Amino acid sequence: MKKLLLLLCFFFLPPLFASSQDSFWDSYTNALxxxxxxxxxxxxxxxxxxxxxxxxxxxxxxxEKAAIQGHMDAQYNIGLMYAxxxxxxxxxxxxxxxxxxxxxxxxxxxxxxxLAMIDGKLDKKTDNAMDGELxxxxxxxxxxxxxxxxCDSKGKCEPTKAxxxxxxxxxxxxxxxxxxIGTAIGWKPYDKEGWIEDNSVVIRR
Numbered sequence: 622m623k624k625l626l627l628l629l630c631f632f633f634l635p636p637l638f639a640s641s642q643d644s645f646w647d648s649y650t651n652a653l654x655x656x657x658x659x660x661x662x663x664x665x666x667x668x669x670x671x672x673x674x675x676x677x678x679x680x681x682x683x684x685e686k687a688a689i690q691g692h693m694d695a696q697y698n699i700g701l702m703y704a705x706x707x708x709x710x711x712x713x714x715x716x717x718x719x720x721x722x723x724x725x726x727x728x729x730x731x732x733x734x735x736l737a738m739i740d741g742k743l744d745k746k747t748d749n750a751m752d753g754e755l756x757x758x759x760x761x762x763x764x765x766x767x768x769x770x771x772c773d774s775k776g777k778c779e780p781t782k783a784x785x786x787x788x789x790x791x792x793x794x795x796x797x798x799x800x801x802i803g804t805a806i807g808w809k810p811y812d813k814e815g816w817i818e819d820n821s822v823v824i825r826r
Contacts, residue, residue, distance in 0.1 A: 645672030
């Protein structure tokens with residue numbers, strides 16, 4: 622079985638990893654040059670493990686760089702990280718500052734969270750619905766069963782087609798973190814946040 626998994630990794634996964642790694646280094650180069658969009662993208666890649674190992678501290682660093690330049694989504698994300706103490710030292714003042722900046726640019730979700738913080742209603746311990754230790758696993762590929770759903774870290778789920786092929790390098794409790802998706806022309810990185818329950822997939826042999 623281990624040999625089969627290694628063969629699967631050898632034949633199917635390198636293009637995916639190479640592509641996502643190339644994408645990371647392209648964005649990282651532009652981020653170093655001060656491009657706020659690239660800085661935000663690098664923050665996302667560090668947070669989700671796209672083309673690079675997950676590193677919440679680096680994610681927060683790049684979100685904040687983009688936030689300082691006025692990137693609304695980066696302001697929202699770094700605000701959340703300061704609120705929960707993820708990747709940075711927990712700081713309500715900084716959290717409200719960045720959420721307020723995003724809200725001023727029209728981010729309604731940031732405005733709601735800011736009001737929740739002001740009213741003392743924000744549950745900082747439940748910002749991640751996939752609660753549990755993130756475990757690095759051997760890269761695998763699997764197909765979805767009928768009725769499978771892809772979820773984000775806040776528990777929002779959307780149905781996905783049966784027999785869709787995904788790859789994963791991480792697991793958290795009984796959820797696989799989606800890292801790639803199979804298409805008619807080959808593998809490509811899964812550039813959104815996606816988690817799928819292990820009992821709704823079939824591991825490819």
